[in-house]
Structure formats: C-alpha cells, structure tokens
Amino acid sequence: xxxxxxxxxxxxxxxxxxxxxxxxxxxxxxxxxxxxxxxxxxxxxxxxxxxxxxxxxxxxxxxxxxxxxxxxxxxxxxxxxxxxxxxxxxxxxxxxxxxxxxxxxxxxxxxxxx
Amino acid sequence: xxxxxxxxxxxxxxxxxxxxxxxxxxxxxxxxxxxxxxxxxxxxxxxxxxxxxxxxxxxxxxxxxxxxxxxxxxxxxxxxxxxxxxxxxxxxxxxxxxxxxxxxxxxxxxxx
Numbered sequence: 248x249x250x251x252x253x254x255x256x257x258x259x260x261x262x263x264x265x266x267x268x269x270x271x272x273x274x275x276x277x278x279x280x281x282x283x284x285x286x287x288x289x290x291x292x293x294x295x296x297x298x299x300x301x302x303x304x305x306x307x308x309x310x311x312x313x314x315x316x317x318x319x320x321x322x323x324x325x326x327x328x329x330x331x332x333x334x335x336x337x338x339x340x341x342x343x344x345x346x347x348x349x350x351x352x353x354x355x356x357x358x359x360x361x
Numbered sequence: 362x363x364x365x366x367x368x369x370x371x372x373x374x375x376x377x378x379x380x381x382x383x384x385x386x387x388x389x390x391x392x393x394x395x396x397x398x399x400x401x402x403x404x405x406x407x408x409x410x411x412x413x414x415x416x417x418x419x420x421x422x423x424x425x426x427x428x429x430x431x432x433x434x435x436x437x438x439x440x441x442x443x444x445x446x447x448x449x450x451x452x453x454x455x456x457x458x459x460x461x462x463x464x465x466x467x468x469x470x471x472x473x
Contacts, residue, residue, distance in 0.1 A: 289451070291364075351406075
C-alpha cells in the first residue's frame, strides 16, 4: 500500500512569491495534518483537516492556508513568502480527526526561499 | 510555537551502549509519542503511550509515560549503527482538533 505522498519533493522560490504544496493521504484516511519543520527543530503544527473541513490550526500567520478535496488529498498554500518560511513541510494522514495510532507522516517537501 | 524540552540535544556513544533521553512539558498531555527521523524522511513512530505511568517496549526500545503526564523518557538498549538518527518526543492533549507538539530532538551518533 502507498504511504503518504507529498509533491514536489524539493522546490526553490523567491521572496514574495506564492507556493502550493500537495499531499495524498493513505487510502482510507480521511484526515490530513500539515507541519513545518525548520532545520534543527522539531515539526510545528500548522493545520488539520478532516472530511474537508478545518478542524485545528496552529500559531501561523494568515499567509498560510490549506484545503482538503473530496478525495481527501490536500493542498497547503503560502503567500508572500519570507526567507523564514524555508523549511521541510510535512503532511500526516490518519483515519479520523485528531491523533490516533495510524497517524503517518510523509517524507515532506523541502522549500527553500531565496 | 511551543516545543517540548528534550534532552540531551545530542549524544555520542559507543556501539553496544545503552541510551537514555527524556522530555518534559509545562502542559499535561494525554498521549506521549517517540519518533525517529532519518535524513530526508518524515518522522516514523517508535512507541506510543496512552496512560500515565505506562511502560511500553518495542524491541530494544522502552518508553515511559510520566505519572504527572508532563514528562516521558525513552531508553535504547545495546545500541547498533542503524540507531543513528534524530529522536523526537511529541505530546498530544487529547480531543480532535490539536496537532502534535514536538521536542527539538536528540541527535544520536554512534561511534564504532
């Protein structure tokens, strides 16, 4: 079975640009969560979506937004990129909302802002 | 954002030695988790703890959920080269809307 799939794996953007990151959850998983991991730190929670609705949000500015599609895949959008947005963006999927044992992370998208 | 207090930050040990790391929080968690992250990969769950005082093993790994629900530790016995990586603790408060809160990680380096 395929795990959590994220695309692209790497990308480079310029300050002020916009970026869209994509995540496909494990088949049968209806919840997707997004995390930001800055180099040398642990992941920080950004959003959780369940059944296409936002269920939780971390302490991130409004430049960060996300959505979940009917097939449960998800997009994370970041506007007006700053150098500090450079990080590994991780997606995790689970069967239901919230944390449960099946919570599985993808390999992430490495975003570099120059 | 909040991060858990995880120590040590890094460990240099000899193959075969036992390893111990711990994590503390100012908040209570209903679930404590330990993850390992290899370069270029996402975190992989090692052990999940769901009850205060719980002691759980997974092969050479043993973890405990502190009685106060504000701390946890992870032990690795008889370390081997593939144990190299970054270990993260994480807590979840319970309920459906919150994500995980992670520590800053312990970087384990094993010298042959």
